[in-house]
Amino acid sequence: MDMNEIKELYQKYVLPTYTRQDLCLVKGDGIWVEDAGGKKYLDFFPGWAVSGTGHRHPRVVRRIAEQLERILHVSNNYYNDVQPLLAKKIVEHSFQGKVFFANSGAEANEGAIKLARRYGNPDRYEIITMEKSFHGRTLATLTATGQDKVKEGFSPLPEGFKHVPFNDIDAFTDAVTDKTAAVIIEPIQGEGGINVADEMYMRDLSCACRRKDILLIVDEVQTCMGRTGEMFAYKHFGIEPDAMTLAKSLGGGLPIGALVVNKKFVDVLKAGSHASTFGGSPIVCAAALGVFEAIEEDDLLENVAEMSEYLITRLNELKEKHPVIKMVKGKGLMIGVELDIEDAAGIVGACMKEGLLINCAQKNILRIMPPITVTKKNVDAAIEKFSKVLKKI
């Protein structure tokens, strides 16, 4: 099929909820993807970080292939022999607690919201989230999201959500009332434009939550699985959350979400209180075990540290030459390039023509999140392409 036929089918049969780039990807291998015409691209934004260990990572593919020979789906009224191994792995890499499996980031956050609503006194139902945050597109998670554009036309929205400025502890403590049940925060805001939480802020937030018995929930849907240099980003801050939500990179390309609940709160969601038909199916859990295996066995966290330093250095070199770049920010391989112009989308399109895939998080912010398997050679190739685009501005 050629591009025109594909686009025609979309126009006829697929709801137009997305703004799509003029690109149809048909193959992926590591950091490389290929379009329908056979052109190759260096993927520095692999599926919104879903293919965080690269496309079709061999360890992920092997685990999926092994599971394909056994069974694809087991419903949750039975046991399966993969789900608990993944839960154990997640807990061993985070904090003592238990895991609920869902299929996406929004669903993991829905679970977290239900946990907060159910915990303690029923009068306590308010959830505080951050301005510019993003937590998903279901009715509750879009209400939790601190950006008006996702809410337009969907009223009435569920009650009990309020937003405060990010990195402002006074705004948080002022917003707390007797009704506050939880706070949900991304340790690094992704959609909001790669905004990193201050270390002191996260610690103060954690203390404020402890004092008032408010659940501290970290949304690690985008930051999980080594993206920032730690398996989970909250670890940079010396805090322990009461719950954490995961998705995107966790499944190495397959859809999975997870709500990880600290041991203190594992009795809140009892049998019958929450469920998901597809949640924790053995095939997606096998893929996620492959992701953990890759990170552990191939020392990918070390690679993130090294490549982060190298990529940020190279981007800062470009900044010296091109005043259109105002600032390079972020942590690990979750990087934002703040521009002096409001045409990040135009630059993303120009990079695509050069064979480099990146993203724009806000009008003036480019988002760069290569697979955590990225090499120096890949970085050099990407910088060369990006530099060509910058020269034309």
Ligand SMILES: *Cc1c(COP(=O)(O)O)cnc(C)c1O
């Ligand atoms: C992508 C994202 C979500 C939503 O995940 P879906 O899988 O699209 O539902 C939630 N929170 C954060 C921080 C995200 O980046």
